Amino acid sequence: MISPLPFEGGVAPxxxxxxxxxxxxxxxxxARLQRNRFGVAAGxxxxxxxxxxxxxxxxxxxxxxxxxRTLNLAETFAPPLxxxxxxxxxxxxxxxxxxxxxxxxxxxxxGFLAVFVALTMGATVxxxxxxxxxxxxxxxxxxxxxxxxxxxxxxxxLMALLFKPNTITLALIIASVGWGSIARxxxxxxxxxRTRDFMLATAxxxxxxxxxxxxxxxxxxxxxxxxxxxxxxxxxILIEAALDFLxxxxxxxxxxxxxxxxxxxxxxxxxxxxxxxxxITIFLSVLAANLFGNAMRDAFDPRLR
Numbered sequence: 001m002i003s004p005l006p007f008e009g010g011v012a013p014x015x016x017x018x019x020x021x022x023x024x025x026x027x028x029x030x031a032r033l034q035r036n037r038f039g040v041a042a043g044x045x046x047x048x049x050x051x052x053x054x055x056x057x058x059x060x061x062x063x064x065x066x067x068x069r070t071l072n073l074a075e076t077f078a079p080p081l082x083x084x085x086x087x088x089x090x091x092x093x094x095x096x097x098x099x100x101x102x103x104x105x106x107x108x109x110x111g112f113l114a115v116f117v118a119l120t121m122g123a124t125v126x127x128x129x130x131x132x133x134x135x136x137x138x139x140x141x142x143x144x145x146x147x148x149x150x151x152x153x154x155x156x157x158l159m160a161l162l163f164k165p166n167t168i169t170l171a172l173i174i175a176s177v178g179w180g181s182i183a184r185x186x187x188x189x190x191x192x193x194r195t196r197d198f199m200l201a202t203a204x205x206x207x208x209x210x211x212x213x214x215x216x217x218x219x220x221x222x223x224x225x226x227x228x229x230x231x232x233x234x235x236x237i238l239i240e241a242a243l244d245f246l247x248x249x250x251x252x253x254x255x256x257x258x259x260x261x262x263x264x265x266x267x268x269x270x271x272x273x274x275x276x277x278x279x280i281t282i283f284l285s286v287l288a289a290n291l292f293g294n295a296m297r298d299a300f301d302p303r304l305r
Contacts, residue, residue, distance in 0.1 A: 029223070029299045029300045030299070032298065032299040033295055033296065033298075033299035033300075036295040036298060036299065038291055038295065039291060039292055039294065039295020039296070039298070039299070040295070041291075042287070042288040042289070042290075042291035042292040042295065043288075043292045043295070045284060045285075045288035046233075046285070046288050046289060046292060049104055049108055049281075049284075049285050049288075050108055050112075052101060052104045053104040053105045053107075053108040053109065054105075056101040056102050056104060056105050059101050060097075060098045060101050060102070063086065063097065064084065064085075064086070064095050064097050064098045064101075065084060066084075066095050066098055067098065068094060068095075068098045068099045068101075068102045068253070068255050069094075069253050070094060070095070070098075071092050071093055071094060072089070072092075072093030072094070073092065073093050074093065075089050075093045076089060076090070076091055076092065076093045077089065077090070077091060077267070077270065077271045078093075079271075079273065080096075080273055085097070087100065087273065087277055088271070088273050088274075090260075090263065090264065090271075090274055091263070091264075091267060091271075091274075096273070096274065096277055099255040099260060100255075100257070100260070100277055100278065100281060102254075102255050103255040103256045103257045103260055103278065103281075104257075104281070106167055106250055106254065106255065106256040106257075107237060107240055107241070107256050107257045107258070107281075107282075107285070108237075108285070109167050109171070110167055110170055110171045110174070110236065110237075110240045110256075111233050111236045111237045111240065111285075111289075112233070113167070113168070113171035113175075114170075114171040114172075114174040114175040114178070114236045114240075115175075115229050115232050115233050115236060117171065117172060117175035117179070118174075118175040118178040118179040118182060118229075118232065119179075119182060119225050119228070119229050119232075121175065121176075121179035121182075121183070122178075122179040122180070122181070122182025122183040122185075122186060123182065123183075123186050123218070123221070123225055125140050125144065125179070125183040125186075125187075126182065126183040126184065126185065126186025126187040126189075126190060126221070127186060127187075127190055127213050127217055127218065127221070128140065128213075129141055129183070129187045129190075130186065130187040130188070130189070130190025130191050130194065130217075131190055131194055131209070131212070131213055131217060132209075133191075137187070140183070141183075141184070141187065144180045144183050144184060147177070147179075147180040148180045148181065148184075152177050155176070155177050156173060156174070156177065156239070156243060156248065157248060159173040159176065160173060160243065160248035160249070161248075165243075165248065165249050165250060165251070166250070167250070170240065170243065170249055170250065174236055174239050174240065178232060178235070178236070181228075182225070182228055182232075185224050185228060186221050186224060186225070189220070189221040189224050190217055190221060193217060193220045193221070194217065198216070199212065199216060199217075202216055223300040226296055226300050227293065227296050227297040227300055230289065230292055230293035230296040230297075231289070231290065231293030231294075231296075231297070232293075233289040233293070234285075234286040234287075234288075234289030234290045234293065237282065237285050237286050237289065238282070238286055240256065240258055241256075241257055241258035241261065241282050242258065243258065244256050244257075244258025244259040244261070244262060245258050245259075245261055245262045247262070257278040257281050257282050258278075258282075260274075260277075260278040261275060261278050261279065261282075264278070
């Protein structure tokens, strides 16, 4: 019987230890976001407002049993908790809670639509300018500089006078001013990514410009869009409320949180709740958007790691 050969060095080989696979960028960013309790709470507040906006007709049917256009001159300026009016009524006897619910549809709808349009326009211009460079980059960036140089309030007033404000047109008006900053951020990120080895290798393999931009550049600037979009949402809500307050936004009887403030300023000392309720909703939504945006920046910005 042949005895087995001794192991080299007299030490038996140990079983291989399987290395743990590292988490991806998106997994690590999501984990960092989950650890930010204030950010998660702010995100839940935003989700709550979105659900309220989507379910406004159902909620008004269940709790207020009235429409935002329904007038009742016999119950004007009813204080909160008066009969079926949980938050009271306004100067025309319209239920305040109902108008807040439907106002969420307008304010949140304009906010998210304006953010989406601004991100799409800014990302497109920034990607094209940063990738091609040269004359295309110079022409696009000079146009962006021109947009950013004009005071935003003048552009808002001009476009609000040219186009009849509704939910869609007002969102487009706000987005047409806000996309320039996004384009500059995306362009700066593209300039630092397009010369990396994986981009040069992919281009050497014959990838088209469209594939390089969509499949390789866009995912690498997506964190910039996520962070800026979450922070820009709060600004859009404030801009929409300010335009409504100036009479350049959504006109009654369609309710929005901004024009509810406009209609109630005259009655502040007489019926302060008409100012308090829309003011609280605007404050909470903007605060939640800013806190959530800061949390997204801390989680997704690789420069903060």
